[in-house]
Amino acid sequence: MGELLAGLIDVELQSGSTETLTRQLYDRLRATILTGALPPGHRLPSSRELARQLGVSRNTVSFVVDQLVMEGYLDVAQGRRPTVAAAANAGLAAGRPISRGEPRALRTSRWAERLRKADWPFASEGRPKPLAPAHADARAFPHDIWARCLRRAARHALTGMAAVNRASLQAALLRHLVEHRGVRAEARQIIVMPSAQASIELIARVLLNAGDIAWLESPGYGGARAALEAAGAAVRGVALDRSGLAFKGRRDQPRLIFVTPSHQHPTGRLMPVHRRQELLTLADEVGAAIIEDDYDSEFHYDGRPVAALQGLDDTGRVFYVGTFSKSTFADIRSGYAIVPPNLVDVFETAQRHSGQIVPAPMQDALAEFIDDGHFAAHIRKMTRIYRARRDRLVQALGAAAGDHLRIEPPAGGMQLLAHLDPHHDDRDVSARLAEAGVTARPLSRHFTGAITGQGLFLGFAAWNEQEIDTAAAVIGRVLRELAVSSGARKRRRKA
Amino acid sequence: MGELLAGLIDVELQSGSTETLTRQLYDRLRATILTGALPPGHRLPSSRELARQLGVSRNTVSFVVDQLVMEGYLDVAQGRRPTVAAAANAGLAAGRPISRGEPRALRTSRWAERLRKADWPFASEGRPKPLAPAHADARAFPHDIWARCLRRAARHALTGMAAVNRASLQAALLRHLVEHRGVRAEARQIIVMPSAQASIELIARVLLNAGDIAWLESPGYGGARAALEAAGAAVRGVALDRSGLAFKGRRDQPRLIFVTPSHQHPTGRLMPVHRRQELLTLADEVGAAIIEDDYDSEFHYDGRPVAALQGLDDTGRVFYVGTFSKSTFADIRSGYAIVPPNLVDVFETAQRHSGQIVPAPMQDALAEFIDDGHFAAHIRKMTRIYRARRDRLVQALGAAAGDHLRIEPPAGGMQLLAHLDPHHDDRDVSARLAEAGVTARPLSRHFTGAITGQGLFLGFAAWNEQEIDTAAAVIGRVLRELAVSSGARKRRRKA
Numbered sequence: 001m002g003e004l005l006a007g008l009i010d011v012e013l014q015s016g017s018t019e020t021l022t023r024q025l026y027d028r029l030r031a032t033i034l035t036g037a038l039p040p041g042h043r044l045p046s047s048r049e050l051a052r053q054l055g056v057s058r059n060t061v062s063f064v065v066d067q068l069v070m071e072g073y074l075d076v077a078q079g080r081r082p083t084v085a086a087a088a089n090a091g092l093a094a095g096r097p098i099s100r101g102e103p104r105a106l107r108t109s110r111w112a113e114r115l116r117k118a119d120w121p122f123a124s125e126g127r128p129k130p131l132a133p134a135h136a137d138a139r140a141f142p143h144d145i146w147a148r149c150l151r152r153a154a155r156h157a158l159t160g161m162a163a164v165n166r167a168s169l170q171a172a173l174l175r176h177l178v179e180h181r182g183v184r185a186e187a188r189q190i191i192v193m194p195s196a197q198a199s200i201e202l203i204a205r206v207l208l209n210a211g212d213i214a215w216l217e218s219p220g221y222g223g224a225r226a227a228l229e230a231a232g233a234a235v236r237g238v239a240l241d242r243s244g245l246a247f248k249g250r251r252d253q254p255r256l257i258f259v260t261p262s263h264q265h266p267t268g269r270l271m272p273v274h275r276r277q278e279l280l281t282l283a284d285e286v287g288a289a290i291i292e293d294d295y296d297s298e299f300h301y302d303g304r305p306v307a308a309l310q311g312l313d314d315t316g317r318v319f320y321v322g323t324f325s326k327s328t329f330a331d332i333r334s335g336y337a338i339v340p341p342n343l344v345d346v347f348e349t350a351q352r353h354s355g356q357i358v359p360a361p362m363q364d365a366l367a368e369f370i371d372d373g374h375f376a377a378h379i380r381k382m383t384r385i386y387r388a389r390r391d392r393l394v395q396a397l398g399a400a401a402g403d404h405l406r407i408e409p410p411a412g413g414m415q416l417l418a419h420l421d422p423h424h425d426d427r428d429v430s431a432r433l434a435e436a437g438v439t440a441r442p443l444s445r446h447f448t449g450a451i452t453g454q455g456l457f458l459g460f461a462a463w464n465e466q467e468i469d470t471a472a473a474v475i476g477r478v479l480r481e482l483a484v485s486s487g488a489r490k491r492r493r494k495a
Numbered sequence: 496m497g498e499l500l501a502g503l504i505d506v507e508l509q510s511g512s513t514e515t516l517t518r519q520l521y522d523r524l525r526a527t528i529l530t531g532a533l534p535p536g537h538r539l540p541s542s543r544e545l546a547r548q549l550g551v552s553r554n555t556v557s558f559v560v561d562q563l564v565m566e567g568y569l570d571v572a573q574g575r576r577p578t579v580a581a582a583a584n585a586g587l588a589a590g591r592p593i594s595r596g597e598p599r600a601l602r603t604s605r606w607a608e609r610l611r612k613a614d615w616p617f618a619s620e621g622r623p624k625p626l627a628p629a630h631a632d633a634r635a636f637p638h639d640i641w642a643r644c645l646r647r648a649a650r651h652a653l654t655g656m657a658a659v660n661r662a663s664l665q666a667a668l669l670r671h672l673v674e675h676r677g678v679r680a681e682a683r684q685i686i687v688m689p690s691a692q693a694s695i696e697l698i699a700r701v702l703l704n705a706g707d708i709a710w711l712e713s714p715g716y717g718g719a720r721a722a723l724e725a726a727g728a729a730v731r732g733v734a735l736d737r738s739g740l741a742f743k744g745r746r747d748q749p750r751l752i753f754v755t756p757s758h759q760h761p762t763g764r765l766m767p768v769h770r771r772q773e774l775l776t777l778a779d780e781v782g783a784a785i786i787e788d789d790y791d792s793e794f795h796y797d798g799r800p801v802a803a804l805q806g807l808d809d810t811g812r813v814f815y816v817g818t819f820s821k822s823t824f825a826d827i828r829s830g831y832a833i834v835p836p837n838l839v840d841v842f843e844t845a846q847r848h849s850g851q852i853v854p855a856p857m858q859d860a861l862a863e864f865i866d867d868g869h870f871a872a873h874i875r876k877m878t879r880i881y882r883a884r885r886d887r888l889v890q891a892l893g894a895a896a897g898d899h900l901r902i903e904p905p906a907g908g909m910q911l912l913a914h915l916d917p918h919h920d921d922r923d924v925s926a927r928l929a930e931a932g933v934t935a936r937p938l939s940r941h942f943t944g945a946i947t948g949q950g951l952f953l954g955f956a957a958w959n960e961q962e963i964d965t966a967a968a969v970i971g972r973v974l975r976e977l978a979v980s981s982g983a984r985k986r987r988r989k990a
Contacts (some may be wrong), residue, residue, distance in 0.1 A: 026799060027677075034807070067798045070906075072738075072767025085769060104782040106812060107750075108841060111724075112701045134846050138652070147649035150856065154642035157633070162826045182522075198850025206607045226848060230606075237517045243567075255602075273529075274580060287599035302519060303562045312529070317601060324720025333854040346603060349610050353721065355693025356850050359828040361645065371812075411565075420639055 021056050026064045027269060033073050033084055040086040043073070086090035114230050119445060120222035130471040132439040133266075133415035135297075138329035145374055146328075146365065162360040164351050165192045167366035173336060176370055176384070181294065182307030183320055183338060187373030191337045191347050192358045196295055196323040197223050199337040203319050203355055204231035204256065206346060207289050212255040217245055219446035219453070221265040221293065224258045237448030240264065244271035245279065253286045261309045262297040266417050266446050266457045268410025276309050283317055290318045295324045298379050299461070300401060300412030301387040316340035322365065326461075327379055334358045334366060379409050386414060386461045393468050402477030404483065405456070414461035416444065419453060424482070426454040438471045471472040516551050519560045528568045528579055535581040539569070568725070600869035609725050614940065615717035624889070625966040626932040628761075628954030633824035635877060640869055641823075641860065648859035657855040659846050660687045663862035668831060671865055676789065677802030678815055678833060682756065686832045686842050687853045691790055691818040692718050694832040697851055698814050699726035699751065701841060702784050707750040712740055714941035714948070716760040716788065719753045732943030735759065739766035740774065748781045757803045761912050761941050761952045763905025771804050778812055780783040785813045791821040793874050794956070795907030796882040811835035819861065821909060822874055823955075824919075829853045829861060881909060881956045888955040888963050895971030899978065909956035914948060919977070923948040927973050933966045 032038050047065060049056040060393045065082055068074045074082040084115065108116075128135050170187040177183045184341075193199045200223065208214065210232030216225055218237030226237045236252060238245050244264055259279070261271035271279075282289050300306070310320040322336035339347050351357055369375050394409050397418060405418040421425055426442035433440045433456075443455035456475070460468060527533050539545065542560060546553040560577055563569045569577040589709060603611075665682040672678045688694045695718065703709065705727030711720055713732030723730045733740050733746060733768050736864075738751075739759055752774070756766035764772075778785050787804045795801070803813040818830035834842050846852055866869050889904050892913060900913040915921055921937035927936045939952035951970070 022799070030802070063798070068766075070765065070798060071801055104779055104810070104812075106702065106782070106784050106835070106838070108701055108838070109704050110699050111704075112841050112845065113847055116841055138837050143650055143652055147646045151642045151646035152650045154645050155638055157638055157824070157826055174505075192853075194850035194852050197848065200885050206558075206603055207601060209604050230848065270565065272565075274567050284599055287601070287901050303558070303565060304517070306566055307525070309758055315599070317599075329652070331855045333850070333852055335850075340601065343601070343603070346607050346611060350607065351614075353692065353725065353829075354609055354696050354849065354851065355689035355828070357828055359854065360826045362854055362857070 017059060020056070022060050022063055024159070025054065025056065025060060025396060026067060029064060030071075030191060033068075033208075038084045040084050042084040043080075044084075045130070046081055046084050061112070083406050104252060105443060111230060111232075114202060114227070118222075118226035120226040125313050128462065129437060129439045130463040130467040131458040131460065132462065133457050134326070135380070135459055135462035136326050136329055136414065137385070137462045137464075140385065142374060142378065146369060149365035149368045149372075150494040152368065155360040157361060164348055164357050165190065166363035166367065167359060169363040169370075172367040172370040176375065177308075177320075177322070177338075180305060181320075181322075184311050184313075185338045185445065186341065188344055189332075189338050189341055191339055191344075191351065192363055193335045193337055193351075193356055194333045194358055195325060196293060196335045197227065198356045199319075199321045199335055200224050200293065200351055201227040201230070202347070202354070203289070203291055203321075203337065203339075204228050204233065206343070206350055207256055208233050211482075213252050214256040214258065215245070215247070216255040216258050217260065217264060217430065217442060218448045218450075219266055220258070220448065221260060222446060224291070224293065225448055228256070228258065233309065235431060235448055237450075240267065241450070242269065243275040244269055245275070246348070247279070247282065254288045256289050256291065257283060258291045258293065259309070260293045260295065262294055262300075262306045263413035264412055265293070265295070266441075266443065267408055268413055268416060269408075270306055270411065271309070273312075276312055279309075280313055280315070280318075284315050288317065291321055292318055293321045293325055295321070296413045297322075298327045299383050299414060301383065301390060302411040310338060317340065322457060327382075329374070332362075334362060339383070373390045384463075389460040389465070390416065392465055393458065393472065396469050396472035397458075397475065400472045401479050402481040405475075415457060415459040417455050417457055419455040422454055423486075424454045426456060429456065429478065432482070433475060434480060436459065436474045438474045440443070440475065447465050505593040506594070507660065513552070513555060517555050517558055520549065520551065520555060523560060524559060524563060525566075530562075533581050534564065537579040538575075539577050539579075541576055546625045547966065556963060557725050568574055580606055606725060606741050610721070613717075613721035613724060614701065615721040618761070624932060624934045624958065625958040626953040626955065627957065628731045628936060629821070630954055630957035631821050631824055631878070631909065632880070632957045632959075633826070635875065635880065636824045638871060641864060644860035644863045644867075644869075645856060647863065648856040651859070652856060659843055659852050660685065661855060661858035661862065664858040664865075665756055667862040667865040671870065672817070672833075674804075675800060676792065676817075677806040679806050679808075680815075680833045681836065683839055684833050684836055686834055686839075686846065687858055688830045688832055689828045689853055690820060690845075691788060691816050692722065693851045694814075694816045694830055695719050695786060696722040696725070697842070697845055697849070698784070698786055698832065698834075699728065699815075701838070701845055702751055703728050704748045708747055710740070710742070710749040711753050711754065711943050712755065712759060713943045713945075714752060714761055714938060715753070715943065716755060716862075719786070719788065720943055721752065723751070725739075730943055732945075734947070735764070737764065738770040739764055742774070751784050751786065752778060753786045753788065754804070755788045755790065755794075757801050758905055758908035759788055760788070760790070761910070761936075761938065763908055763911060764903075765906065766804070767802055768807075769809055773787075774804075775808055775813075779810050783812065786816060787813055788816045790816070790818055791908045792817075793822045794881050794909060795877050796878065796885060797906040800907065805833060811837065820914050822870070822877075827857075829857060845921060877956075882959065884960070884963060885911065885957040887960050888953065888967065891954075891964050891967035892970065893933060895967045899971075899974040910954040912952055914938075914950040917949055918981070919949045921951060924930070924973065924977065927977070928970060931969045933969045935970065957990040 010295050024331055047058055047061040051061045069076050075085045078081045103223055170190040173190055174187045174392055204227050208231045212233050214228045215234040215238045218239055225235055238247050245259055294308055297305055310318045320338040324332050394407055409418045410416050426444050428441040430440050440456040440458055444451045445455055518563040542553055542556040543682055545557045564571050567580055570580045571577045666686055669682045699722050707728050709723045709730050710733045711730055713734055733742050740754055768879045789803055792800055805813045813831040819827050889902055892902055901987040903912045905911050921939050925935050925937040936952040938948055938952055939946045
């Protein structure tokens with residue numbers, strides 16, 4: 001039987017280091033047993049004989065045999081040569097799969113099914129093209145300075161387990177947020193998260209049980225809808241008026257209310273103070289939490305940035321959510337949430353549990369980047385650039401498609417909403433534009449419940465003047481073509 | 496009334512840049528309105544008069560007034576001076592909080608309550624002390640080389656949105672895992688996660704509904720129990736025999752089975768091939784998924800590392816989980832899971848949704864670290880060091896406490912289990928050791944269901960020879976003291 005063994009495996013043994021030979025012999029012998037080519041009970045030659053047949057050292061053979069005995073592929077009785085173990089290839093004989101029939105498929109959870117059905121994130125968009133919204137211009141970011149901060153942070157890494165949320169970043173970020181966003185908090189309330197989306201998801205999980213009612217602006221942010229629905233919430237769309245969320249007269253009692261008060265997503269509207277206070281009063285009355293997503297409020301062009309809703313809250317129910325992915329670049333995958341003081345512990349436990357953590361060197365590098373003034377300088381620079389791009393897009397769209405679009409120019413942020421006449425199907429327009437190389441998200445996808453408007457949601461921040469002009473021209477051409485063909489249809493219908 | 500206004504705010508205005516003055520005036524005027532010191536309907540002086548009173552430029556005043564009008568703090572009627580808006584301080588008059596009574600507390604979810612109750616992670620341990628298990632020796636890691644990899648990766652960052660799981664790391668890691676761990680997969684099946692814990696948590700969420708049965712080794716890994724329970728699973732502890740999970744004769748049908756087949760946690764035992772195949776057969780029969788947590792199998796000291804269970808699976812039901820936090824250093828916060836090919840999409844969606852993502856520069860840096868051979872070299876180096884430390888701990892414990900402990904020396908990994916006589920209370924021993932500066936996790940905390948053993952779970956990897964000797968001496972002393980006092984009690988009882 002020694003010949004059989006050698007015939008099965010020696011062709012594979014190539015010369016090399018002992019380590020390489022050992023691994024080859026182990027892999028081949030193990031595979032030979034697993035496929036059933038060496039039947040159970042088969043007795044191996046002596047290690048001396050095997051070494052001779054295979055042209056390897058006796059030590060190598062002994063090592064491999066010991067390993068296979070330990071793993072249960074071979075049996076040894078005292079003083080006898082090893083045999084192939086009975087159990088080693090049960091069901092695997094001659095390469096047959098373990099299962100007789102088709103493998104039984106794994107069922108995924110209801111949570112996974114809800115995620116699959118959510119139309120967010122817009123995975124189909126692929127690599128961003130003009131005028132994809134929600135993107136910062138990563139080309140203008142000082143990657144070299146950032147890389148140096150990262151290197152320094154990595155070299156000075158602690159040798160113990162660092163805190164989930166680094167005090168260095170909490171302190172630097174708090175100073176920034178107090179000065180620029182008017183938040184009120186202690187540093188320890190800052191939870192450093194991989195993204196704003198992760199923050200919303202974690203807050204929803206910590207606060208909501210299945211069936212709890214959550215309010216969402218309609219039109220609103222699809223990512224929030226996906227997060228709330230995944231947490232099992234009954235998500236109710238609340239319509240907007242000029243002051244934002246218009247909840248007067250509603251009788252349902254939410255557990256959670258999601259708002260974007262500084263630049264409403266997607267309309268760009270500002271929620272004025274009276275509505276903010278009504279919202280805080282209502283939330284306190286019904287015991288609801290509020291998530292304030294302040295995703296791109298660093299960039300404000302007309303007047304000062306509007307202070308955060310969180311700073312008006314005296315009752316510890318506003319969760320402030322922000323992100324570095326708009327203020328620096330998307331791939332930084334770092335954001336933050338400010339949570340009420342009495343919930344810091346449970347959030348840190350939840351973070352540790354789910355791994356929604358930003359690596360320590362990233363946090364330390366961000367702290368240095370903020371403390372050394374690079375962050376504020378970058379925001380100032382990008383504010384100038386983005387303001388010019390907003391103006392450029394408003395002007396270019398007006399010139400190219402002014403007859404077909406009503407633009408709502410935002411006072412800040414990275415994107416704008418261009419309303420279409422209601423007879424348009426914005427998904428159709430969006431699809432036509434995608435074919436022409438322009439990304440324009442349909443407004444109708446942002447509604448929860450009744451769709452009461454058609455429009456295009458367009459980003460200007462990540463795109464330079466030429467890209468903006470080209471895209472605006474394409475939008476104008478596509479809308480004219482659609483108007484002509486729709487006119488032709490109407491004429492045919494009349495005739 | 497101009498005097499009132501000036502009296503309220505001018506003391507706060509310090510000289511400075513226009514930007515500083517603007518912010519000060521805005522902040523003070525807004526606060527004055529919010530507290531009700533300026534009542535609704537109160538008419539402001541003209542901007543010329545205000546500028547004179549406050550000693551600032553008229554432009555500054557106009558800018559601030561426009562901002563407050565936009566935010567709804569002030570009303571303007573055409574051609575008239577602005578008045579304080581009626582709604583601006585509703586409920587906030589004279590600094591009174593919005594809520595009449597106590598703020599209504601936020602209720603946390605059942606999920607959050609389950610997390611709070613879980614006794615994992617061992618947060619109480621604080622900064623790791625000898626002989627805390629599950630820690631790598633971060634002092635021996637080449638932080639400088641790693642920092643250079645990180646810097647290079649950050650400088651070469653893409654300017655678009657990178658993939659959640661970077662192809663560079665997937666390819667490098669797959670080569671490593673095929674060669675060293677015997678896994679079988681395509682690169683795209685590798686999901687890069689912040690930790691092994693996050694991987695287990697995400698797999699549980701994607702696969703389990705509330706009430707589904709999950710099997711866990713008992714004794715087993717507390718982090719897995721916490722993750723499965725948080726996902727709502729009915730977690731059943733399955734006892735171990737010499738070959739690991741002893742499930743023969745059980746009638747309950749699990750949806751998920753969690754195992755550590757290479758170095759069972761905490762016993763260090765190896766699951767031999769016959770048990771592996773029985774497990775795969777059973778899982779296929781009942782349609783269960785298997786999580787193979789291969790947390791520290793890079794480090795194997797007696798013989799070759801045992802190939803992964805995943806490599807034996809022909810039915811796509813084994814989820815392979817690994818981590819860099821043992822093979823490099825804990826704060827790297829990077830791990831990975833190999834998921835079945837047909838579930839890659841849903842896992843990527845879930846990752847994006849929850850932010851359980853490793854930042855792109857970390858992934859690219861890890862890819863370079865692996866490709867350039869630094870990772871394999873570090874593992875080789877640490878294998879030598881850890882083997883010596885294992886031997887040292889076994890020997891030191893034998894010398895210092897051999898009468899009180901039965902050590903199960905593991906063939907690999909970073910920790911060992913020392914059994915105590917059943918009359919000991921290992922939590923008591925652990926508490927006494929903690930007072931003496933030594934971390935020793937009680938075995939009894941690792942059981943799910945019946946506690947069938949008492950022992951100490953001790954790490955040797957992160958601690959040098961001197962730390963090991965000192966800790967072993969402390970363990971010997973504490974166990975002798977406990978034996979003496981227990982003997983004294985017995986004698987008293989007899990007398």
